[in-house]
Amino acid sequence: MTTPGGLITIDSVTQVFHLDDGSHYVALRGIKLDIAAGEFVSLIGHSGCGKSTLLNLLAGLSQASEGGILINGRQVTDPGPDRMVVFQNYSLLPWLTVRQNIALAVSTVYPGHSPQERREIVERNIQAVHLTGAASKFPAELSGGMKQRVAIARALAIRPRLLLLDEPFGALDALTRGNLQQQLMQICQESKLTAVMVTHDVDEALLLSDRVVCLSNGPAAGIGHILPVPLPRPRDRLAVMDHPDYYHLRAELIHFLQDQRRLKQLAASSR
DSSP, X not given: OOOTTEEEEEEEEEEEEEOTTSOEEEEEEEEEEEEETTOEEEEEOSTTSSHHHHHHHHHTSSOOSEEEEEXXXXXXXXXXXXXXXXXXXXXXXXXXXXXXXHHHHHHHHOTTSOHHHHHHHHHHHHHHTTOGGGTTOOGGGSOHXXXXXXXXXXXHHTOOSEEEXXXXXXXXXXXXXXXXXXXXXXXXXXXXXXXXEEOSOHHHHHHHOSEEEEEOOSXXXXXXXXXXXXXXXXXXXXXXXXXXXXXXXXXHHHHHHHHHHHHHHHHHHTO
């Protein structure tokens, strides 16, 4: 479970939710994982296995019931500018333009920078996601893919130590998704970003990741399997699919997910 040069340590994390009827639900139990600086890790598993719960813990949006999370040796206790989350629903302010949405994040994180320095950061990140021509448009004037590019640019503009992605491409058409995946890979590699992504897509996980962390079924989900993805970088979708190891890696992930589905069905039938 340990990676040399780890930036993130998830130390025996258990998350329990207390329900209105007085009962409780154990979402995660005993999660242990180290993530190296510059590594791209995907979390995969069936619905209800705690993927987004773990992402929220990494973001500091909630606190573990037991155990803890360290980033660069410091305990995560609340959200901070060293982490940025990109959600599936974009989370853009509709009354602000593309440029203004990104500028708001930059001004909040870098209040000591001069106006010129902040403008340069904003424009550089707009260019990075190829949205210069749409910088003055409002979210309602953008396609879904363009909105997601704004969300990614806003995240990258504050230069987070950790980029957290919660199914960022799930609502996009195949062509837009493929283009954004390629841009994200390029940006992460150029910026040496550490990233953790929740996905249901096996092919997306293999394309983007250095490791795929497979979570077992909930309740009390744990790490069922960790699959290293030793495909060379930089990666291109077609080249990845032509790699001799690709379909073996894909089959390993699908086999895990199928096993978990069978276990879920068995548990349901025995109730």
